[in-house]
Amino acid sequence: MPLDARIEAVTAKIEERSRDSRATYLDRMRRAAEDGPRRAHLSCGNQAHAYAAMEGDKDSLVEARAPNIGIVTAYNDMLSAHQPFKDYPDRIKAAARRAGATAQVAGGVPAMCDGVTQGQVGMELSLFSRDVIALATGVALSHNTFDAAVYLGVCDKIVPGLVIAAATFGYLPGIFIPAGPMTSGLPNDEKSKVRNQFAAGEVGRDKLMEAEMASYHGPGTCTFYGTANSNQMLMEFMGLHMPGASFVNPGTPLRDALTEAAAERASQITALGNEYRPVCDILDEKAFVNGIAGLMATGGSTNLVIHLVAMARAAGIRIECSDFAEVSAAVPLMARVYPNGLADVNHFHAAGGLQYMIGELLDAGLLHEDVQTVAGDGLSHYTQEPMLGPDGFAWRAGPKETQNDKILRPASDPFQKTGGLAELSGNLGLGIMKVSAVEPERHVIEAPCAVFHDQEAVKAAFRAGELNRDVVVVVRFQGPKANGMPELHSLTPILSVVQARGHKVALVTDGRMSGASGKVPSAIHVAPEALDGGLIAKLKDGDIVRVDAQKGTLDVLTEGVADRPAATPDLSGNSHGIGRELFEVFRQTAGPATAGAGVVV
Numbered sequence: 001m002p003l004d005a006r007i008e009a010v011t012a013k014i015e016e017r018s019r020d021s022r023a024t025y026l027d028r029m030r031r032a033a034e035d036g037p038r039r040a041h042l043s044c045g046n047q048a049h050a051y052a053a054m055e056g057d058k059d060s061l062v063e064a065r066a067p068n069i070g071i072v073t074a075y076n077d078m079l080s081a082h083q084p085f086k087d088y089p090d091r092i093k094a095a096a097r098r099a100g101a102t103a104q105v106a107g108g109v110p111a112m113c114d115g116v117t118q119g120q121v122g123m124e125l126s127l128f129s130r131d132v133i134a135l136a137t138g139v140a141l142s143h144n145t146f147d148a149a150v151y152l153g154v155c156d157k158i159v160p161g162l163v164i165a166a167a168t169f170g171y172l173p174g175i176f177i178p179a180g181p182m183t184s185g186l187p188n189d190e191k192s193k194v195r196n197q198f199a200a201g202e203v204g205r206d207k208l209m210e211a212e213m214a215s216y217h218g219p220g221t222c223t224f225y226g227t228a229n230s231n232q233m234l235m236e237f238m239g240l241h242m243p244g245a246s247f248v249n250p251g252t253p254l255r256d257a258l259t260e261a262a263a264e265r266a267s268q269i270t271a272l273g274n275e276y277r278p279v280c281d282i283l284d285e286k287a288f289v290n291g292i293a294g295l296m297a298t299g300g301s302t303n304l305v306i307h308l309v310a311m312a313r314a315a316g317i318r319i320e321c322s323d324f325a326e327v328s329a330a331v332p333l334m335a336r337v338y339p340n341g342l343a344d345v346n347h348f349h350a351a352g353g354l355q356y357m358i359g360e361l362l363d364a365g366l367l368h369e370d371v372q373t374v375a376g377d378g379l380s381h382y383t384q385e386p387m388l389g390p391d392g393f394a395w396r397a398g399p400k401e402t403q404n405d406k407i408l409r410p411a412s413d414p415f416q417k418t419g420g421l422a423e424l425s426g427n428l429g430l431g432i433m434k435v436s437a438v439e440p441e442r443h444v445i446e447a448p449c450a451v452f453h454d455q456e457a458v459k460a461a462f463r464a465g466e467l468n469r470d471v472v473v474v475v476r477f478q479g480p481k482a483n484g485m486p487e488l489h490s491l492t493p494i495l496s497v498v499q500a501r502g503h504k505v506a507l508v509t510d511g512r513m514s515g516a517s518g519k520v521p522s523a524i525h526v527a528p529e530a531l532d533g534g535l536i537a538k539l540k541d542g543d544i545v546r547v548d549a550q551k552g553t554l555d556v557l558t559e560g561v562a563d564r565p566a567a568t569p570d571l572s573g574n575s576h577g578i579g580r581e582l583f584e585v586f587r588q589t590a591g592p593a594t595a596g597a598g599v600v601v
Contacts (some may be wrong), residue, residue: 004365005332006326006329009326010323010326014317022285023316024316033271037147038144039068045060047145060557061102068102069096070145072105073109074108075152076109077114084179084250084530086298092150094260095264109162111129114491115222117485119489123484123486127486131599131600132361133164144198149166149172150176150177150262153178155230156231156303159232163176172280173269173278174240174266178245182221184225185214188215190211196497197228199280218250224338227301229246230295233298233300233470235292237355237358239287243385243386243395244354244395252378258315267365275498283317284317287367288319292319292323293419294354294357297334297357297421298332298420299337299420299434300335306593306597309595310597312480313596313598321432327419327420331361331366331419332411332418333436334413334414335357335407339407339421341407352398355398355407358398359400387396420554420570424552424554427555428534429528429554432524432581438519444546444550445502447469447505449471449556452473458475458561460489462497467494468498471498472505472506474536475488476537477510479511479527480529480590482587483574483587485593486512488513493508499520507521507523509522510529511524512524527593531591537567541557
């Protein structure tokens with residue numbers, strides 16, 4: 001099937017927009033690569049420091065003939081998704097030795113859990129942690145002793161931060177190694193039901209805790225299709241995982257085999273061999289379009305709209321919000337995974353998963369096949385699935401038919417003809433809405449607004465019965481410059497209750513929602529943000545706001561709003577406590593959401 005003309009057009013637009021910045025980036029990467037293996041330029045003293053603790057590997061390292069793989073790990077044992085990484089370095093080192101290479105832990109990066117910080121002050125550091133991760137990875141790789149790198153990370157900001165760094169060190173080959181999702185626990189819809197019952201005062205905290213613990217119950221990624229699992233999808237669609245690596249459960253023989261295969265492959269694609277595959281050549285415009293297409297086909301996290309822009313900038317590529325909308329218009333929604341449906345990622349994987357989906361989209365001409373990946377030339381490598389058989393570990397052709405059409409459908413018979421995202425623009429600015437989880441009859445909401453400056457004020461109004469009406473809830477001063485752009489996911493249960501009572505309700509905010517954003521229509525990432533001249537700063541209670549995902553508009557209909565002075569709330573409380581004082585320079589220098597809300601890119 002030839003490439004769809006719409007995908008071809010948006011790719012050409014990105015290539016033209018990025019022509020100068022991409023050329024500058026690639027020239028920088030080529031010049032860095034020309035220096036040859038990093039260790040060749042270190043003094044004897046430099047190298048002695050680097051190898052002092054590497055008993056058994058010193059001779060190989062000194063000779064500089066065997067590839068040396070740097071391991072960058074986001075391990076900690078508070079995050080269920082990252083706890084399995086504890087034993088990965090030893091497994092990677094052993095696999096590297098069998099392949100004639102060496103490996104060292106280059107450094108660790110922080111990994112915070114948005115599930116722990118949802119609705120808490122710590123969430124104000126979450127988005128900025130992405131840039132900290134990129135910086136920490138830069139420190140790790142600055143020792144300049146590595147021929148390739150492997151990146152151990154899964155969750156919300158961790159993978160985007162690692163990708164930003166991998167692109168910055170793009171002359172090095174790099175492979176991303178995941179840990180996989182936890183096994184299925186309490187179904188996500190049942191957990192959500194209990195959350196809504198608690199918000200409505202129908203059950204106590206004991207029942208809420210019981211439900212939460214039954215849902216989040218063991219090692220691995222949370223099983224709903226939020227940002228963490230969207231990240232894993234992205235790494236396959238963009239060719240940075242080993243094929244089929246995303247959704248194999250941790251602690252299984254197949255997961256161990258995939259980790260070892262990644263270490264072996266990393267040793268094969270360095271400049272010391274005959275198949276040099278630097279990250280800079282993998283992360284091109286086509287790879288990013290493929291990633292956006294995957295996001296739309298799966299109904300993935302809105303957080304990736306911010307992260308993909310930032311990741312692309314690190315590779316000299318300029319992506320705009322309109323690119324997501326154009327790809328969304330071309331790519332069908334093929335999956336129903338919670339919160340877009342009842343299934344979790346384990347069910348999605350069993351139904352055929354990414355291998356089936358990538359094959360379908362390639363056959364429909366909705367993905368670029370002609371890309372470089374860590375597995376080889378061509379995205380068709382990612383239609384293969386890993387297996388352990390009598391003859392050991394190998395890849396085989398992935399499924400050609402869906403195993404459950406209530407979860408995964410062919411591109412020719414999708415759940416909906418367009419992807420899961422709508423761009424909204426109007427006098428309130430530019431925003432996005434995840435429409436894949438929202439019923440079509442709720443795609444247009446027009447109602448008086450109720451304006452708030454923080455989540456707690458919304459919750460207080462709900463408890464006081466002030467939201468029992470048709471209402472557009474506006475939560476402003478939640479952008480990156482104001483307070484780090486925290487997720488507002490803790491508002492989902494109470495707004496869901498208002499909606500379930502028969503009212504028309506929508507959320508408009510310059511902040512973010514969780515990757516598990518639910519069924520309430522939400523115009524998010526509104527830019528310019530309130531603190532940066534956005535009209536959202538001039539809204540007052542009762543102004544009529546229209547959120548229209550069908551026409552792609554976001555407007556205040558009340559006249560005279562632009563003539564008002566902007567609200568000037570006291571934001572001094574956002575500047576200290578739980579480490580916020582350390583991030584003042586980030587708040588001062590962060591870019592807008594439309595540019596990735598970045599500090600380092």
